[in-house]
Amino acid sequence: MIDNNLPIVPWVGLGGIKLYSHISQFYDLIANMDEKSRLVTTFFIRYEIKDSVDLWFNLMNGKLFKITALKD
Secondary structure (H helix, E strand, O other): OOOOOOOEEOOOEEOOEEOOOEHHHHHHHHHHOOEEEEEOOOOEEEEEEOOOEEEEEEOOOOEEEEEEEOOO
């Protein structure tokens, strides 16, 4: 779950989500929230979680490589 009260730590993570975590740790979050997903290239997918954060995954290794904080 994303905690908006936790800090953003550059190169580490935000809201309790850590960079380089495996996509399998986010299956429940992605399935239970109203998310938008988009295949960016053949190997990258982006999940937008309720206007709060974008999670970018590398599908070759399943790792979270980028987190984008949104307006909320």
